Amino acid sequence: MIDYEPFLSRAAQSWRGSAIRKMGALAARIPDVISFAAGYPDPDVFPWAALEEIARELLEGRDGAVLQYGPTRGLRSLLGALREILASRGIRAAEENLLVTTGSQQGLDLVSRVLLDPGDVVVVELPAYTGAIAAFRNAQATPVGVRQNDDGIDLDDLERVVAEQRAVGHRVRFIYVVPNFQNPTGRLMRLEGRRELLRWATERSVLIVEDDPYGELYFEGSAMAAETLPIKAHDEDGRVIYLSSFSKTLAPGLRVAWIAAPEPLVEKLEQAKQAADLMTGSLDQRIAFEALKRGVWAERLPALRAHYQHKRVVMEGALRAELGGVVSWPEPRGGFFLWVALPEKLSADRLLARALDQRVIYVVGSAFFVDESGSNMMRLSFSLPSVARIEAGVARLARVVREALAG
Amino acid sequence: MIDYEPFLSRAAQSWRGSAIRKMGALAARIPDVISFAAGYPDPDVFPWAALEEIARELLEGRDGAVLQYGPTRGLRSLLGALREILASRGIRAAEENLLVTTGSQQGLDLVSRVLLDPGDVVVVELPAYTGAIAAFRNAQATPVGVRQNDDGIDLDDLERVVAEQRAVGHRVRFIYVVPNFQNPTGRLMRLEGRRELLRWATERSVLIVEDDPYGELYFEGSAMAAETLPIKAHDEDGRVIYLSSFSKTLAPGLRVAWIAAPEPLVEKLEQAKQAADLMTGSLDQRIAFEALKRGVWAERLPALRAHYQHKRVVMEGALRAELGGVVSWPEPRGGFFLWVALPEKLSADRLLARALDQRVIYVVGSAFFVDESGSNMMRLSFSLPSVARIEAGVARLARVVREALAG
Numbered sequence: 001m002i003d004y005e006p007f008l009s010r011a012a013q014s015w016r017g018s019a020i021r022k023m024g025a026l027a028a029r030i031p032d033v034i035s036f037a038a039g040y041p042d043p044d045v046f047p048w049a050a051l052e053e054i055a056r057e058l059l060e061g062r063d064g065a066v067l068q069y070g071p072t073r074g075l076r077s078l079l080g081a082l083r084e085i086l087a088s089r090g091i092r093a094a095e096e097n098l099l100v101t102t103g104s105q106q107g108l109d110l111v112s113r114v115l116l117d118p119g120d121v122v123v124v125e126l127p128a129y130t131g132a133i134a135a136f137r138n139a140q141a142t143p144v145g146v147r148q149n150d151d152g153i154d155l156d157d158l159e160r161v162v163a164e165q166r167a168v169g170h171r172v173r174f175i176y177v178v179p180n181f182q183n184p185t186g187r188l189m190r191l192e193g194r195r196e197l198l199r200w201a202t203e204r205s206v207l208i209v210e211d212d213p214y215g216e217l218y219f220e221g222s223a224m225a226a227e228t229l230p231i232k233a234h235d236e237d238g239r240v241i242y243l244s245s246f247s248k249t250l251a252p253g254l255r256v257a258w259i260a261a262p263e264p265l266v267e268k269l270e271q272a273k274q275a276a277d278l279m280t281g282s283l284d285q286r287i288a289f290e291a292l293k294r295g296v297w298a299e300r301l302p303a304l305r306a307h308y309q310h311k312r313v314v315m316e317g318a319l320r321a322e323l324g325g326v327v328s329w330p331e332p333r334g335g336f337f338l339w340v341a342l343p344e345k346l347s348a349d350r351l352l353a354r355a356l357d358q359r360v361i362y363v364v365g366s367a368f369f370v371d372e373s374g375s376n377m378m379r380l381s382f383s384l385p386s387v388a389r390i391e392a393g394v395a396r397l398a399r400v401v402r403e404a405l406a407g
Numbered sequence: 408m409i410d411y412e413p414f415l416s417r418a419a420q421s422w423r424g425s426a427i428r429k430m431g432a433l434a435a436r437i438p439d440v441i442s443f444a445a446g447y448p449d450p451d452v453f454p455w456a457a458l459e460e461i462a463r464e465l466l467e468g469r470d471g472a473v474l475q476y477g478p479t480r481g482l483r484s485l486l487g488a489l490r491e492i493l494a495s496r497g498i499r500a501a502e503e504n505l506l507v508t509t510g511s512q513q514g515l516d517l518v519s520r521v522l523l524d525p526g527d528v529v530v531v532e533l534p535a536y537t538g539a540i541a542a543f544r545n546a547q548a549t550p551v552g553v554r555q556n557d558d559g560i561d562l563d564d565l566e567r568v569v570a571e572q573r574a575v576g577h578r579v580r581f582i583y584v585v586p587n588f589q590n591p592t593g594r595l596m597r598l599e600g601r602r603e604l605l606r607w608a609t610e611r612s613v614l615i616v617e618d619d620p621y622g623e624l625y626f627e628g629s630a631m632a633a634e635t636l637p638i639k640a641h642d643e644d645g646r647v648i649y650l651s652s653f654s655k656t657l658a659p660g661l662r663v664a665w666i667a668a669p670e671p672l673v674e675k676l677e678q679a680k681q682a683a684d685l686m687t688g689s690l691d692q693r694i695a696f697e698a699l700k701r702g703v704w705a706e707r708l709p710a711l712r713a714h715y716q717h718k719r720v721v722m723e724g725a726l727r728a729e730l731g732g733v734v735s736w737p738e739p740r741g742g743f744f745l746w747v748a749l750p751e752k753l754s755a756d757r758l759l760a761r762a763l764d765q766r767v768i769y770v771v772g773s774a775f776f777v778d779e780s781g782s783n784m785m786r787l788s789f790s791l792p793s794v795a796r797i798e799a800g801v802a803r804l805a806r807v808v809r810e811a812l813a814g
Binding site for chain 2: 002011038043067068105114207238255264280281
């Protein structure tokens with residue numbers, strides 16, 4: 001057998017298998033494991049009947065374009081519908097500002113390829129979404145962490161980090177943020193914090209990559225739509241690259257997401273996509289467009305908010321009942337995640353093997369920290385499991401934590 | 408407005424808008440233009456009724472996995488079905504050797520990211536598929552051309568090119584070939600030429616990237632299935648990375664393709680895909696799998712072969728009638744393309760504006776040559792236009808050529 005090491009690119013040589021994914025594969029083989037790991041939406045609230053009707057009509061219609069190659073930029077009618085969604089979020093975008101992507105993960109990848117050279121620095125939050133970190137690292141850039149506070153980003157820390165990086169000659173091309181119900185913390189960045197970050201980025205000549213998969217999933221009575229207004233809504237000089245997706249609000253299996261950005265960048269992003277996968281699936285784009293046009297998407301949002309809010313309430317109740325006073329978390333006002341702090345002396349990494357024995361899994365907090373901190377943190381997703389399994393899973397988890405505390 | 412140039416990666420700075428795509432966009436705005444440019448399959452032969460039934464049943468079934476996130480490697484059942492297709496092509500592959508990709512374009516992109524560093528050399532045929540050239544260039548590698556002959560690759564030229572590149576310190580990591588009905592030439596590489604290329608690659612320690620989108624589309628009476636046997640079928644030491652796709656034989660809008668490669672490389676390709684788009688669309692993969700399982704795919708292949716063969720015959724007949732003795736082409740024994748040589752003194756590039764005036768378009772041959780030769784060549788796709796439009800388009804094209812020859 002050939003030794004492939006000498007054939008690998010420097011980037012590929014540096015990749016190591018993700019511990020999370022290996023664990024996920026292992027867990028998949030254990031019967032009846034309850035997973036709080038995957039941040040998956042709940043298929044129970046997918047609009048099955050509507051999607052079935054849409055797919056049937058599209059394929060009955062025999063319009064060749066439904067299954068044919070299409071423009072790299074995205075289906076024209078879908079771009080129009082995206083403009084309306086963006087307008088409802090306070091963002092004015094022309095078609096020239098839009099690119100449909102094969103999930104937001106591709107958006108992050110394309111942004112990395114257009115903006116990052118090996119050795120460049122990207123500022124990310126401590127903690128930050130692992131998929132974004134992976135995309136930046138695949139471009140051989142270095143994600144550098146900055147602390148969060150209640151408003152959002154700790155601007156003093158940001159100022160210090162960027163000055164340090166620039167002092168040693170590193171280029172800092174953008175900061176990556178998830179202002180709405182961040183993965184993994186669930187935190188909603190305050191509006192004033194958003195405006196301050198935009199002011200800072202303008203002063204320091206840094207672009208902002210704003211990722212917004214969860215913004216529509218605010219919880220009634222807990223957060224208001226106005227509080228989710230994207231940074232991009234205030235972007236007057238084209239400093240913000242905005243990403244959003246239908247994965248959490250329609251269905252992730254369709255792989256339809258989009259980028260809104262200044263036209264010169266969209267042109268480059270389109271060129272990158274042309275060589276990356278030519279185009280996003282035509283049938284998927286048509287289904288998404290029809291779901292928008294027929295109101296299926298917008299009409300379901302209130303039910304989705306209530307559904308996930310209920311699951312959050314159930315998980316919080318179970319955690320309080322089982323581990324009250326032992327673990328803590330900031331109450332998420334939307335999204336899919338509880339960000340749980342164990343007692344300082346416990347390590348979520350070390351607990352994972354025991355959790356697996358008890359047939360419950362989570363994502364270790366350290367996976368989200370580029371500075372390898374956060375060992376006592378864990379991310380629990382309440383979005384996918386049923387209410388009964390949330391309760392059973394928390395009971396299993398509580399057994400693990402109590403046993404570890406007992407020694 | 409911000410000047411984005413200083414924010415762009417070196418790769419992005421080097422990208423220039425594709426002349427072909429700009430022309431395509433222009434042509435799309437001209438009413439009644441007949442396009443021989445796009446290498447699109449014909450939607451008239453998509454299995455609409457079967458796909459409609461499959462999609463309806465999948466969405467009626469309410470199996471969450473149909474619309475949910477899934478494994479990066481690909482849907483498990485689809486991987487099993489791909490193994491059977493590969494076996495029918497003489498290729499033994501375990502699941503560990505397979506990765507589903509979002510179209511073969513993504514396969515080319517992932518291969519580039521895993522195997523290429525900036526400055527590396529990739530050997531490509533003169534001419535070669537433009538999408539592959541774009542993927543290699545996006546990785547900042549340099550595609551270097553090698554001549555074709557009737558057997559396939561001119562091995563003397565290959566030996567010379569690789570020795571030259573190595574002499575100046577360039578790494579040559581792989582050669583990219585499309586042995587079956589190549590895009591753009593339609594050429595079927597002879598079996599002996601395939602074996603010789605594999606022997607050469609083994610001796611010279613170069614990998615082979617074998618791209619096979621058209622292999623199933625051989626024309627009865629003109630080529631036999633046995634003549635399309637992939638190089639990969641003879642690959643005993645894991646030297647060949649094999650790509651294939653359902654875009655030409657099922658529907659390109661589904662974006663389902665795959666790579667078969669040695670396990671250590673598939674692991675790296677999977678890591679690249681994880682950061683590139685997480686996964687290929689679930690619904691698309693399920694539809695493709697059901698089309699395989701129900702025999703829809705395999706049963707339609709004879710009709711597809713006959714359909715495209717008939718269009719080739721029509722286009723050849725029209726060319727002979729309109730431009731006999733003026734232009735020439737090697738008769739393609741399968742696939743989608745006629746590779747047409749104009750009289751030496753004519754330039755397909757310069758003719759394009761006149762062709763647009765006559766409302767007919769093609770792809771200029773020079774787009775496929777990394778050494779910028781081939782200016783008197785044009786690629787005509789017969790796959791998409793109807794028989795009537797093929798005849799009308801060739802008549803328009805003949806007017807353009809005759810006028811140019813007249814002065």
